[in-house]
Amino acid sequence: MAARPEVVERWADALSAGAYAPMSRAEVRRELDARLAHLVGVLSAARFEPDRAAPVGEWLVSARFTGQTSLQDTLEVLGSALPRLAGRDGERVPAVLGAVAAGYANALRRQVFSQQEEVRASLLTALEHTQRELHDSETRFRQVFSSSAVGIAVFDARGEVVEVNPALVGMLDHEPGTTAVFDPLDLAALRADLSRMALDGAETARSERQFTARRGDPLWANVALSVVRDSDGHPRYHVAVVEDVTEQRVLREYLRHQALHDVLTGLPNRQSFLPKLEQVLSRPGSVTLCYLDVDGVAIVNDGLGYEYGDELLKVVAQRLTAVVAGERATVARIGGDEFVLLLEDSPGTPSISALAEAIDRALAEPVPLAGHEVSASAGMGFVRTSARGLDAMALLRQAHSTLRRAENGGKGQWGIYDAGQDARERARLALLAAMPGALDGGDIAIDYLPVRRGDEQVAAAARLRWRHGQAVADHGDCLRFADELGLSGRLGAWLLDETCSFAAVERLPVVVRLSVDQSRDPDLTASVGTALRTSELPPQWLWLSLDARALSEDADAVEDNLTALADMGVRRLLHSFGGGFAELSVVERHLLHGVELAPAPVEPLAHNALSKLVPLLRETGALVVADGEAVPGADLVVRR
Helix, strand or coil: CCCHHHHHHHHHHHHHHHCCCCCCHHHHHHHHHHHHHHHHHHHHCCCCCHHHHHHHHHHHHHCCCCCCCHHHHHHHHHHHHHHHHHCCCCCCHHHHHHHHHHHHHHHHHHHHHHHHHHHHHHHHHHHHCCHHHHHHHHHHHHHHHHHCCCEEEEEECCCCEEEECHHHHHHCCCCCCCCCCCCHHHHHHHHHHHHHHHHHCCCEEEEEEEEECCCCCEEEEEEEEEEEECCCCCEEEEEEEEEECHHHHHHHHHHHHHHHECCCCCCECHHHHHHHHHHHHCCCCCEEEEEEEECCHHHHHHHCCHHHHHHHHHHHHHHHHHHCCCCCEEEEECCCCEEEEEEECCCCCCCHHHHHHHHHHHHHCCEEECCEEECCCEEEEEEEECCCCCCHHHHHHHHHHHHHHHHCCCCCCEEECCHHHHHHHHHHHHHHHHHHHHHHHCCEEEEEEEEEECCEEEEEEEEEEEEECCEEECHHHHHHHHHHHCCHHHHHHHHHHHHHHHHHHHCCCEEEECCHHHHCCCCHHHHHHHHHHHHCCCHHHEEEEEECHHHHHHHHHHHHHHHHHHHHCCEEEEECCCCCHHHHHHHHCCCCCEEEECCCCCCHHHHHHHHHHHHHHHHCCCEEEEEECCCCCCCEEEEC
16 A cells, blocks of 8 residues: 555656646645645545545646646546545545546636736737837737737637737647638637627627647637727727647546546446446346456455555456457446446347356456466356346345355355345345344343253243344344344343343343354453343353354354353353364363253254264263253253
8 A cells, every 4th residue: 555655755756747836845745745635534534525625636726737747647646546545445536536627627727717818908908009008018919929828819800810829820730920720610610709799799708619730630729709899999809819728628538437437447337337227227128237246355455465456356357348248248346346247138148157157267267466376256146137127226236135145155156136035135134224223222122931950940041032023033033133233242241231130130040142253252251240240140140151153263262251251150051052073172171061952853863963962961061951842861941
């Protein structure tokens, strides 16, 4: 990542090479650093206001950095550096660069218009002064006329060109000394404008128009026409002041392209792709949309450097484009590692499976990066539809949700949109999104189920229950949702407080199941200690059941928690027990009081395995707790 001083140095070098400003090198660097900090602030602000970047462009003009390439050099330096400095993927950068260019153009235009007014004033003074001052006025006019950087043409009252200055001659690529500098069509258009001014009684007129230079090259210019009247008020001359804005127009088109295309890959971006998708969906016919997420770019960024991650993304863009080269297709980059492919289906369009295989083959080809051979893979979600008029955002969401379901199966997987699965997933996500509010609003309840040894109740098992509309989330759902949302710490602390208070009042041990994240949370013992102190519950009356699946993800953290809980006097259980090596090791080392087992399976092989597991656990002295219905040989049963 480029540091800000390096960016300032590159910017200063680029500006100094193309223009002279009456400042020392240190002053230039200090001023540019302040402008760069301002742009980073605009990009990073919670409320994005790109117009706040315009003063940077205005400052360039006021500081006299107005060389032929000053603006373009500025945009190139900022375009490559701002996404890194602002910590964003670049979606805001085109708008900020556009504001900088707009500020530059407006300031330059005001400067030129000021010059134009000075020219016009000088012309009026030169042409309307009394005879006594004519010589001095003519001298001043000639100086402005000859030395001005903008082109000037003087027309007589009939529209004939009387005189042109050297700047206009050079602008239109003619030899010095000639007044026939305008292409016949351009001259006719200027005369038409002068005629309209006369009919309307207008003193001035402004326009942007294209001229044709002597060799046929196009030239875009801002043209200011004005009338010079004699002492009786009759039109005597017309003056055209011509400012060459070809570079600004090219830059405007460049910025328009940048606003609609990804800076890194040159592909259309999200802003460009969505109108294209809407246009395609408005026509009859089948379309295929693939939402693709490239795997492993973050690893390349962290392991080799961001420049190599960028290079990998460029190669991916090229290969995706090559895969669909024979189709009516659009490839776009719509996120950091995310691309979309839109195909307007034809009889020769491949099947989805064939398209997925072609993409896999293309991305699997090794890419040489920093002396390493790197292969890419991608998760893909496909939607093929012929629904004319389908909402573009809805189709994009369908493809994205299909991608996420495919990624649940691992890296490099792909899937095809299924309406039923999508409806269920949307319902699940709606429930997920509502959970923080439910936790804050007290909508999540706790049921206490009896834990029995024979007919005797020896404890209560706490189970979460959340009813949201027609949906009901059980304890396992609530734990999974909390882990997905990063709420496990809050939910766990609340659950411990409530259950410990219940146990203290009822004088009954309580069994509390924890989620995967809660089981490996380094703050678990702090939450337990707070709950025990607040409720004054004896620690041996709290039975914490940690999730066995956490052992496979972070065994050290889970065992640290088990050891700390043992030191506190809390009883430890393990639920979702699968009989794996890590789980059996924890039991054998007496870090647990017991395990919770699911109801006995009906499959003979699994039933046989469970029947052999129970005696093995009991040999270690572990308590066996059956959840819901009797497991042969279990010590305790949670009655539902």
